[in-house]
Every structure is written in structure tokens, then in C-alpha cells.
Amino acid sequence: MRLQSVVFLSLGVVSSFLISSCNDDRKSTDNEPQELKTHVVDSTSAINAEFEGKIFSIPSPVQTAILLKQASGSFNAELINPAENADKYSTTYSRALNLGVYGADLGYATLFGQQKESMNYLKALQTLADGLSIAGAFDKSFAERFERNMNQQDSLLIIVQDAYRTGDNFLKNNKQKDISSLILAGGWIESMYFACQLNALQSNPQIIERIGEQKQSLETLLSILSGYNTDNMNDALLNDLNEINDLFKEVQFSYTFREPVTDASNHITTLNHDSSVIMSDELVVAITEKISALRNNIIG
Amino acid sequence: MNKLGLFFFTLSILFFSYSYSQDCDSIVKICENQLRNDTNGSLFVSDGQVYQAFINDEIAEFKTTFFGGTTYRIVASAGSADNYVIFTVYDPENRVLFTNKDHKNAPYWDFKVNSTIPVKIETQLDMDKKVSGCAIMLIGFKK
Numbered sequence: 001m002r003l004q005s006v007v008f009l010s011l012g013v014v015s016s017f018l019i020s021s022c023n024d025d026r027k028s029t030d031n032e033p034q035e036l037k038t039h040v041v042d043s044t045s046a047i048n049a050e051f052e053g054k055i056f057s058i059p060s061p062v063q064t065a066i067l068l069k070q071a072s073g074s075f076n077a078e079l080i081n082p083a084e085n086a087d088k089y090s091t092t093y094s095r096a097l098n099l100g101v102y103g104a105d106l107g108y109a110t111l112f113g114q115q116k117e118s119m120n121y122l123k124a125l126q127t128l129a130d131g132l133s134i135a136g137a138f139d140k141s142f143a144e145r146f147e148r149n150m151n152q153q154d155s156l157l158i159i160v161q162d163a164y165r166t167g168d169n170f171l172k173n174n175k176q177k178d179i180s181s182l183i184l185a186g187g188w189i190e191s192m193y194f195a196c197q198l199n200a201l202q203s204n205p206q207i208i209e210r211i212g213e214q215k216q217s218l219e220t221l222l223s224i225l226s227g228y229n230t231d232n233m234n235d236a237l238l239n240d241l242n243e244i245n246d247l248f249k250e251v252q253f254s255y256t257f258r259e260p261v262t263d264a265s266n267h268i269t270t271l272n273h274d275s276s277v278i279m280s281d282e283l284v285v286a287i288t289e290k291i292s293a294l295r296n297n298i299i300g
Numbered sequence: 301m302n303k304l305g306l307f308f309f310t311l312s313i314l315f316f317s318y319s320y321s322q323d324c325d326s327i328v329k330i331c332e333n334q335l336r337n338d339t340n341g342s343l344f345v346s347d348g349q350v351y352q353a354f355i356n357d358e359i360a361e362f363k364t365t366f367f368g369g370t371t372y373r374i375v376a377s378a379g380s381a382d383n384y385v386i387f388t389v390y391d392p393e394n395r396v397l398f399t400n401k402d403h404k405n406a407p408y409w410d411f412k413v414n415s416t417i418p419v420k421i422e423t424q425l426d427m428d429k430k431v432s433g434c435a436i437m438l439i440g441f442k443k
Contacts, residue, residue, distance in 0.1 A: 060347040063367060063441060103348070157345045162332075164348035165438075169328060172352060184349075209416070216365050216418045253392075255417070260397050268410040269398045271366070273391065275415045 061104035062157055064191035064210060065111050071206045072198045075112035079194055080105040081299040083117070086124035088300060092132065093233050096179045097298050099128040100186020103164055108194060110156045118156070122146055129167065132179060137167035178228035185237065186298065188214075188221055193295040196288035208284055212251045212277030218244065240294045247287050252278040324352060324434040327377050331438045334375040334408045344373045344440030351439075356432035359424045366413040370441050375408040376400075378425055378435040382407040385435055390420040405429075 081101050089095045102124050109117040122143050129138040142163050149155040164183075171180040192214060199207040222241055225234045258272040328350060335344050353360045366372055378384035383405035389398045397419070400406045405426055423437060 060345070060441070062345060063347075063370065067367075067369075154343055154345075158343055161346040161348045165346045165350055168348060169350040169352075172350065173324075187348075210367070213365060213367060213416045216363060220363065253418075255392050257391060257393060257395060262398065264403055266410075267403075267406060267408065268371075268412060270412040271397060271414065271417060273415060273417060275368075275417055277416075 060107075060161060061100075061187040061191035062107040062111075062161060064195060065104065065107045067206065067210050068108070068194055068198055069111045071204050072202075075109070075114055076198070076201075077114075077117070079197055080108060080117070081190070083120035083124040085299060086127040089128060089131075092179065093182065094298075094300070095128045095131045096182035097186035097189075097237075099125065099132065100183040100188070101190040101295075101299060102128065102186075103160070103183070104187045104190035104194070106160055107157065110153060110160065113153065115150055118146075118150075125163075134167040134170055137163045137170065178230040178233070181224040181228045182234075185221055185225060185241075188217060189291065189295050189298060192291045196284075196291050199284065200288055208279065209277045211284065211287065212253070212279045215248045215251050215253065218248055237294075240290070240297075244287060244290045244294070247283060247290065250279065250283055254278065323379070324436065327379060327434055327436045328352075328438075330377045330380070331375045331436050334377070335373060335438050335440045337408070344442050347439045347441065349439070351437040353423070353435045354433070355423075355425055355435050357425075357427060359422050360435070361420060361422045363418065363420050364439070365416060365418050366411060368413055368416040370413050372411045372413065373408055373440040373442075374411070374421065375438045375440070376423060376435065377407055378430055378433050381429065384425055384430045384433075385437075386424050386426050387437070388422045390422070392418050394420070401426075 081098070083102070083105075086098070086102070089098050102121055106118060106121040106125065109121060122138070125138045126135065126143070129135050142159070145159050146156060149159060167183070168180050171177065171183075192211070195207050195211050198204070199211065218241065222238065222245060225238055225241070229235070229238070254274075254276050256274040258274065260269050260271050260273075262269040332346075335346060351362070374387060374389075376385040376387050385407070386399065386401045386405055387409075388396060388401070389411070391397050398409065398411070400409055403409070421437075423435060425431065425433070425435065
């Protein structure tokens with residue numbers, strides 16, 4: 001009994017210290033999202049975080065949106081998930097997936113200078129983030145920064161991606177990697193949907209190449225979703241993605257090494273290899289159909 | 301172990317845990333600054349993820365794709381000093397394309413990518429400088 005008392009006493013003393021330290025910390029950084037700072041109280045949260053190798057890296061949906069802007073030229077409002085749908089996503093699963101979807105939509109709208117659409121997506125993001133306990137990443141200060149930089153496209157993309165990174169960091173530190181994985185999946189699926197649909201409207205070799213280049217990203221995504229399949233909630237999604245992955249196995253990637261050139265004074269290396277993607281028209285159509293069905297199922 | 305010993309043992313474990321968590325958060329901020337530290341005036345957009353590991357003598361590895369027509373920045377840090385982390389980039393045939401070990405463990409490096417390439421990135425602590433701790437990596441890109 002006395003032994004327990006000592007342990008509880010020491011825990012109490014240290015907890016008090018930790019909480020008071022956190023409060024001090026909070027005072028010094030009032031500009032930062034308050035909710036996200038609470039994870040510091042859970043002092044062991046990051047101890048078990050692993051690097052998790054291959055299961056981590058999915059390309060940002062914004063990257064695909066940049067290519068689509070270069071390749072397709074004009075904004076297509078038919079492609080995006082209407083922001084007003086945000087209210088109908090009531091489960092953690094659907095909120096997380098659609099937070100990823102809306103991130104891609106916001107990136108797409110921002111790149112094309114669609115200010116009204118962008119503001120609507122901001123509200124949609126806040127609604128979903130609220131339901132996922134990462135409201136701090138998309139709070140009032142985020143919206144204010146976004147509005148202040150409305151005419152600076154590059155700054156807007158940085159602000160949005162910073163917010164997603166803040167949310168990602170919070171979820172990972174709080175052992176909610178299952179939610180973080182679904183957000184990534186939603187973003188990847190939506191950006192693939194954009195690429196496939198734009199190519200279906202007007203065939204474009206650049207876009208087809210970018211679709212084929214997603215082969216490794218899909219394998220990575222499957223690893224993530226399998227690894228964080230809490231209560232088998234990802235089973236149906238995994239089934240659909242595995243079917244798409246079967247199609248991707250037919251994509252051929254050719255690679256020829258050429259010596260990279262490093263400019264040490266400017267901290268930059270130029271990769272000079274040659275590479276290309278080979279996939280049949282039928283394969284592109286089959287992937288387009290599967291992606292479209294999956295995406296429409298996600299947005300409801 | 302007597303009661304006082306147990307008290308200090310518990311205290312030290314919790315202090316260590318707390319310090320570690322604080323450590324990781326502060327390292328993320330160091331990496332964020334490096335991601336924005338572009339002398340050419342253009343800005344890198346984060347890929348939206350934080351790559352975090354607690355490593356000692358092992359090598360952390362992950363695969364990603366560098367898309368053609370893009371310049372990427374890899375930032376790695378494990379603390380206040382710039383040179384704790386060694387990172388190495390391999391091509392699909394496991395050939396070394398770059399290692400910051402050849403550049404005094406530079407905390408960030410840019411990669412101009414003309415044609416898409418799947419790469420493997422290995423990260424480890426430089427054991428001469430730090431033997432264990434939280435390591436953070438961020439990836440940014442620009443058009």
C-alpha cells in the first residue's frame with residue numbers, strides 16, 4: 001500500500017510539473033493551435049513512434065494538381081466533391097477519408113485561383129477536422145492566414161500543406177495513425193480521380209504517365225492501410241484498392257541510370273536518369289473506371 | 301529498491317519521456333525552418349507529412365517517388381546540431397544517387413528531378429555525434 005502511495009505521489013508530482021510546464025509553453029506561443037499542444041501532456045506518446053520505412057510516403061495531392069493545371073489548363077468544377085457534403089460525413093472513417101479528399105479539392109481550387117470555392121473548402125475542412133479532434137490544425141488562425149494570402153497562390157499551398165502536416169504530426173503522436181492513413185488515402189484517391197477524369201475528357205500523354213507513375217504509391221498506401229486497419233474498418237477499402245493494384249501490376253516502368261550531378265555549394269543534386277511508363281489504353285480505361293467507382297463511393 | 305530510490309527512478313523515467321516528446325516537437329520546428337530556408341527566394345511546399353523515428357544504431361528506410369519536373373528538398377534532423385543525421389538516396393537498382401555523408405552530413409539537400417524515379421531513402425544517426433534519439437525528416441517540393 002505504501003509502495004503504491006510512493007508511486008502515485010511521484011506520478012502526481014511529475015504530472016503537475018508536466019502540466020505546469022505545458023501551460024508555460026502555451027503562454028509563450030499563443031499564436032499556435034491550442035488543441036494540438038495538449039499532446040505534450042502525454043509524455044510517452046512519441047516513445048513508440050517508429051520510422052516505419054516504406055509505409056510512410058505518399059505524394060502530396062497538390063503535386064498531382066500542379067501537373068494537372070499544367071496539362072489541362074482550365075478549372076473543372078464538376079471534378080470536385082461539393083463542400084456542402086461535409087455535414088453528411090458522420091463517422092470517423094468517412095470524415096478522415098473526406099478530409100483527404102477535400103485537401104486535394106482545396107489544392108486544385110487554389111491552384112486555379114478559385115477563391116470562392118477555396119473558402120467553401122476551408123469551412124468544410126474545419127467541419128471534418130473538428131470531428132476528428134484535429135480542429136487546431138484548421139482553426140481560425142489558419143483560416144485568417146489563408147484569407148490574408150488569398151492572392152498569393154504559392155503561400156496558400158504552403159499554408160494548406162503546413163496545416164495537414166500539423167494534423168498529421170498530432171495524429172501520429174497520439175497513436176491515431178489509422179486516421180492519418182485514411183486522410184492520406186482520401187487525398188491520393190481524389191488526385192487520381194482528377195487525373196483519370198481529365199484524361200478521359202481529353203487524352204493526354206503527360207497525365208497518363210503520371211497515372212502510371214502512381215504504381216509504387218499505391219503499394220505504399222496498401223501497406224499503410226493494412227498496417228493500421230483498426231477493427232478491420234479498412235477491409236472494404238483495401239479490397240477495392242487491391243483490385244486497382246492488380247491492374248497496376250501491368251504497368252511497365254523503364255529506367256536507365258545516368259550519373260547525377262551535384263552542385264555542393266548550392267546543396268543541389270540533379271538526377272539525370274531516363275525513365276518512362278508504358279501502359280495500354282485499355283489499362284488506363286480500366287483504372288479510370290475502378291478509381292471513379294471507389295471515389296464516388298467515398299464521397300457518398 | 302527503497303522508497304526514495306523508487307521515487308527518483310519513476311521521476312527519471314517520466315522526465316526522460318517528457319524530454320523525448322519535447323525533443324521531437326522542437327526538432328520538427330528545426331526541420332520546418334530548414335524547409336523554408338531557400339536562398340533562391342522560392343519556397344518549398346511540404347508534402348504534408350512528418351516522418352518520425354526513435355533510432356539508435358539501426359537504419360530507418362522508406363520508399364517514395366520523385367516526380368519529373370519537380371525539385372525536392374529533404375530535411376533531416378535529430379537535434380540542435382546540424383550534422384547528427386546521415387541520409388542516403390538510392391535509385392531503383394539500389395545504386396547510391398546521393399549521401400549527405402559526403403557533404404559533412406548537411407541537414408538538407410535539394411534534388412532536381414527531370415524524370416520520375418522511385419527512390420529509397422535510408423536514414424541513420426551518425427554514431428560519432430549522437431547515439432540515440434528522435435529523428436525527424438520532412439520532404440518539400442517546388443515546381
